[in-house]
Amino acid sequence: YIPTPIYFGAVIDTTCMLWQQDCGFHGSCWEYDVTSLRFVYFGLAASLKFLGFLFIFLTWYSLKRLEEQTHTHTHSHTLSPLDT
Template identity: 35%
Template sequence: LLCVLGTIPGPILFGVAIDNSCTLWDFNECETKGACLVYDNGRMAYLLMGISTACKIITIIFVFTAECLYKPP
């Protein structure tokens, strides 16, 4: 359970952030969205840094909570 919760959401969040920073998509002959041709580097930097910072803050909160609630045997 821990491996699933720790490894699956990360790539999805970063993938969404990278897709949201695209400014020009390549469309194929079927008019379906293909690869990104141009990225907004500033937007991508803010999105990726925001995700990383949010994850770090959540981690710090859980570590402090665990420290406060821990009862030695």
């Protein structure tokens, strides 16, 4: 489970240039640096997609290896010569 709204919210907050001040606490952002927002937002989306692809590939690769080992192990027992 990856809480992506939290990640994207934190990334968007890093590009804020002007925060609303209310009694010493910062509220919502009034102005964003749109250039850095564009790069950071796209970068996070691309990174998460790549990470997902990497996990899918690693799962596929490990299952393929496991299947090959099982297939080889099964055939080595069934194709042994008969003793007479």
